[in-house]
Each structure stands twice: as structure tokens, then as C-alpha cells.
Amino acid sequence: MHPTPVEVDVALVGGGGAASLVLAALDRHDVTGLRVAVVDPVRKRGQDRTWAFWGAPGGDLDPLLSASWSEVDVVTTAGRRVLPLTPLRYAMLRSAPVYDRAAAAERRLGAVRIGAPAGVLADDGHRVAVHDPEGRPLVRAGWVLDSRPRPPARPGRTSWLQHFRGWWLAADRPTFDPGRAVLMDFRTPQPARGVSFGYVLPVDDRYALVEYTEFGPAVLTDAGYDAALRGYAGLLGLDLSGLRVREVENGVIPMTDGPFVPRPSPRVVRLGTAGGATRPSTGFTFSAMLRQAEQVARALAAGRPPVPAPAYPGRHRWMDAVALRALDRGHVSGVEFFERLFDRNPPERVLRFLDGVTSPAEDLAVMRSSPLLPMTGAVLGDAAGRLRARVRRGPAPVPGAGSRAAGRAGP
Incomplete structure (x- = not known):
């Protein structure tokens, strides 16, 4: 805890995926002379989530990818459709290398790490004071980039959730096809209200993420997710008695037409889901977060306000x-x-x-x-x-x- 507020040019409030991408982008664009602070009680590290996205090969993230595919499957009860993606590809990125790259960027940028939760952001139009939940000032910044999760400014007319559970399955013998991912498999039992599907992201022929996802108004119980995953594994012909669950991933992402306010005050900019990066009809978020980070870094490198364009038209x-x-x-x-x-x-x-x-x-x-x-x-x-x-x-x-x-x- 700092006895007096730290004076910086830019404060990143929240140190998760969105902030990690911004730090890496600032480092990549060689933004020098910028005083940066990161305010978060937890230093993110390790494999706590997986992002899947598509784009052209040859990007800055390529060395960090766990796997990528030039074609994917979409499966329904009517059959399997193979989608060639060239010139794009579908890619899988795990969180550990993203957090490691952000930590290295933080060191090179000389960023100040403040291991405390942020509370109120007081913006007077010239600088922003970041307080802790008890009202004590932590940082004063020219700009604050806030990626803390928050609900929309008002409830949407439709408010659904993308909610999921995935098992990282390991096999002792070749079991998965590493050359092709399953993007959406709709053979899963469909809920009364909403839509469900499974997907498979193989790292190699013995290790893959197998996931069950629903779009709908309410989450399931733990037992419900596990039963759905066992059922989907059966559809894939997987014998779970011969596989090991190495990791479990869970997630809940808002799907709503309720408005997220990307700039709540003159010098506070929200990023990630809070800044509108989540696509309401699908829950996809990562590509928009990546665009936001790149736009923020380019703006700061050019001496402009770090205000990204709207995530979606x-x-x-x-x-x-x-x-x-x-x-x-x-x-x-x-x-x-x-x-x-x-x-x-x-x-x-x-x-x-x-x-x-x-x-x-x-x-x-x-x-x-x-x-x-x-x-x-x-x-x-x-x-x-x-x-x-x-x-x-x-x-x-x-x-x-x-x-x-x-x-x-x-x-």
C-alpha cells in the first residue's frame, strides 16, 4: 500500500486478459517515457482460461499459440460440414504465455504494480484519482483503462449468458485428430430455451479440450455440466475410462443488448467486456480485446488519447x-x-x-x-x-x- 497516491500517465485497473494485451502492445510499439501503473490485488499467472479466435497467420501472437487449424467442423444431426478457413485460421491461445508476456512487458516499461483492489474512480476532467474500496487514494493518472467486469448500464431487452465447462482430456494412445477442430457440434440435447453445442480443440493426438456450451438465460449446476460433458464425450465415441481429466475450465459471458458504456467519464476508458468487447449474439470477445489493445498502444505512442474505436459497428x-x-x-x-x-x-x-x-x-x-x-x-x-x-x-x-x-x- 502506497502512503500517498502514485502519479502516473496511465493506470490499468484490472490485470487480466485485456490489461495483459495492452501491456504487451505498449511494449511492442516501444512506448517510452510513459509512466504506467497496474492496479490489481492478484497478479495473473498460469492457465486459468483459454481463448480461441481466427485471423491470418503470421501475427504477433503466433509464438504463443498452443495450436491452430486451417479447417474446422460444424456438425448437426444432418451431418458434418468441413469449413476450409484459408486464408484465415482458427487458433487456440492459453492464458499462461499471455500473462508471462505481459509481466515481461511490465518490467521493461517500468510499470508500478499496486497490489490492492480499486474502488471509486474520481475523474475531474484533468486527472483521475483511483481509490481503494475504503476511499484511500492509490493512484492519480492522466488516463485510466478500466477492465473490471461490470453489468451493462441498464438491463437489456434480452439478457442471455454464454456458459460452459470444458475438460482437458489426456489419452495414452492416439485419440484426437490434431489437424481439425470441431467449432460447433449441435448434436447435443437442445435446452427448452436456448441453444447448446460441444466443441473439440485438439493440441495433439493425445490431448484436447472438449467443451460443452449453452447460450441461454440461466447457468447449470455442476452436476448438469458434468452430465452434459459425459453425454457429449459419448457422442464423440470417447471412452472416458481410458482418459484423464487434467484441467477443468468454466466460464460465464454476458450476451445482452443492454448498453456497456466504453467511456463513462472524460479520462476513464473501459476495455474488455465492460468496454463492449463481447459480441452480444455469440459471446466472442478476444479479437475485439486485441483490437482495443492495439488501438490504445498506437494512440499512446503517437501522443493521442488512448480511446479505441467502438468494438462493433x-x-x-x-x-x-x-x-x-x-x-x-x-x-x-x-x-x-x-x-x-x-x-x-x-x-x-x-x-x-x-x-x-x-x-x-x-x-x-x-x-x-x-x-x-x-x-x-x-x-x-x-x-x-x-x-x-x-x-x-x-x-x-x-x-x-x-x-x-x-x-x-x-x-
């Missing part, structure tokens, strides 16, 4: 709200939605869409591939919901009337 957030509403109201089944998405679009377009980087023309093609009549009903329902919400909130405030304008000065 407004039209994608609207499409996500419509899709969530259609799935939640039962206008379309989740299996049908994803099956048609992959069946009627080139794989690269689907992956680019899920990452939020497609053009308006590509988005139109994706919309045409969805079940049009039920989705139209969802569109009308979404528009009515937006209108009702706008009426309840009243007219928008006039900019500058009783509020502080967001500053653009550098750190």
Missing part, C-alpha cells in the same frame, strides 16, 4: 439485438440459425461477421441467409421495444447543458 449491435430477441422469443431455433449461417455463406464471411469486421454488403448477405419471416417479426418487436424505451427515458439532453464535454487532451 452500430449496425452489428442492432443485428445482435434482433438475433437475441428472435432466439429468446422462440421465433427461430438456435441450431437452425447457425446452420443456415454456415450453410449459406462462405466460411471467411461468417468468421469475419462473428468478429464484427464485415462490410455493410457482407452484412446484408448474412441477413439474407437468416430465416427471414421470423427475423422480420423480431425486427419489428425490437423497433417497438426501442421506441418504448426512448419514450420512458424522455428526450436526450442537449450536449453541454449541465454536463462536462469529454476532453481530447493527451496524458
Whole structure:
């Protein structure tokens, strides 16, 4: 605990995946002369999560990857569809090398590590005071990058969760196909409300992550996840008596059209899920976090405010709200939605869409591939919901009337 607040240019509040990517990006862009602090009571290390994402080979993360695949499977009760991904690839990244790289970057940047929880952020428009939960000041910074998880600013019209459990399975003999991952396997029993699927990410022929995932309004019990994983292992033809569970991964990710505020005050910027990096219709987050980190580092290297662009275009957030509403109201089944998405679009377009980087023309093609009549009903329902919400909130405030304008000065 520091007796007086540390003065820095940038404070990272939260030291997880989003902050780790920012530290690595600052180091990669050789940002010098910048005073940096990391505020988190826990120093992240080891394998506590796995990220899977797609992109072109040859990136900065390549040396850290556990595995990558140039084709993936999407499986339904109708059969198996093999999706060639070239020029992209699907990649798996475990957390330990990300945290190790961030720790090395932290040392090279000369960052101050403050091992205390952060509480209130007091932004006066010029600097931000970071307090602990008891109100004691820890840091004063020109900018704060806050990646602590938080709920949306207000509840969404649809609020689901992506929730999952995965087993890292080890075998004594060749069991898995390391050349191909299973992206989505919809042969799992489907819940009454929502959609479920399994997937398989093999590191080699004797070691793989086998996971069960649901999109829906509520999580399962521990026994429920384990039963679902045993059932999915049976669908894969795996004999669990001959396999060892080395690790277990669990997770819950918000899927909601509720708004996340990426810049709650002039000099506080939120990153990760709190900054809108989670795609509401799928729960995918990592690629957007990576974009945020790169944009923050480039801005600071150029002496600009570290404010990344919105994680997803407004039209994608609207499409996500419509899709969530259609799935939640039962206008379309989740299996049908994803099956048609992959069946009627080139794989690269689907992956680019899920990452939020497609053009308006590509988005139109994706919309045409969805079940049009039920989705139209969802569109009308979404528009009515937006209108009702706008009426309840009243007219928008006039900019500058009783509020502080967001500053653009550098750190």
C-alpha cells in the first residue's frame, strides 16, 4: 500500500486478459517515457482460461499459440460440414504465455504494480484519482483503462449468458485428430430455451479440450455440466475410462443488448467486456480485446488519447439485438440459425461477421441467409421495444447543458 497516491500517465485497473494485451502492445510499439501503473490485488499467472479466435497467420501472437487449424467442423444431426478457413485460421491461445508476456512487458516499461483492489474512480476532467474500496487514494493518472467486469448500464431487452465447462482430456494412445477442430457440434440435447453445442480443440493426438456450451438465460449446476460433458464425450465415441481429466475450465459471458458504456467519464476508458468487447449474439470477445489493445498502444505512442474505436459497428449491435430477441422469443431455433449461417455463406464471411469486421454488403448477405419471416417479426418487436424505451427515458439532453464535454487532451 502506497502512503500517498502514485502519479502516473496511465493506470490499468484490472490485470487480466485485456490489461495483459495492452501491456504487451505498449511494449511492442516501444512506448517510452510513459509512466504506467497496474492496479490489481492478484497478479495473473498460469492457465486459468483459454481463448480461441481466427485471423491470418503470421501475427504477433503466433509464438504463443498452443495450436491452430486451417479447417474446422460444424456438425448437426444432418451431418458434418468441413469449413476450409484459408486464408484465415482458427487458433487456440492459453492464458499462461499471455500473462508471462505481459509481466515481461511490465518490467521493461517500468510499470508500478499496486497490489490492492480499486474502488471509486474520481475523474475531474484533468486527472483521475483511483481509490481503494475504503476511499484511500492509490493512484492519480492522466488516463485510466478500466477492465473490471461490470453489468451493462441498464438491463437489456434480452439478457442471455454464454456458459460452459470444458475438460482437458489426456489419452495414452492416439485419440484426437490434431489437424481439425470441431467449432460447433449441435448434436447435443437442445435446452427448452436456448441453444447448446460441444466443441473439440485438439493440441495433439493425445490431448484436447472438449467443451460443452449453452447460450441461454440461466447457468447449470455442476452436476448438469458434468452430465452434459459425459453425454457429449459419448457422442464423440470417447471412452472416458481410458482418459484423464487434467484441467477443468468454466466460464460465464454476458450476451445482452443492454448498453456497456466504453467511456463513462472524460479520462476513464473501459476495455474488455465492460468496454463492449463481447459480441452480444455469440459471446466472442478476444479479437475485439486485441483490437482495443492495439488501438490504445498506437494512440499512446503517437501522443493521442488512448480511446479505441467502438468494438462493433452500430449496425452489428442492432443485428445482435434482433438475433437475441428472435432466439429468446422462440421465433427461430438456435441450431437452425447457425446452420443456415454456415450453410449459406462462405466460411471467411461468417468468421469475419462473428468478429464484427464485415462490410455493410457482407452484412446484408448474412441477413439474407437468416430465416427471414421470423427475423422480420423480431425486427419489428425490437423497433417497438426501442421506441418504448426512448419514450420512458424522455428526450436526450442537449450536449453541454449541465454536463462536462469529454476532453481530447493527451496524458
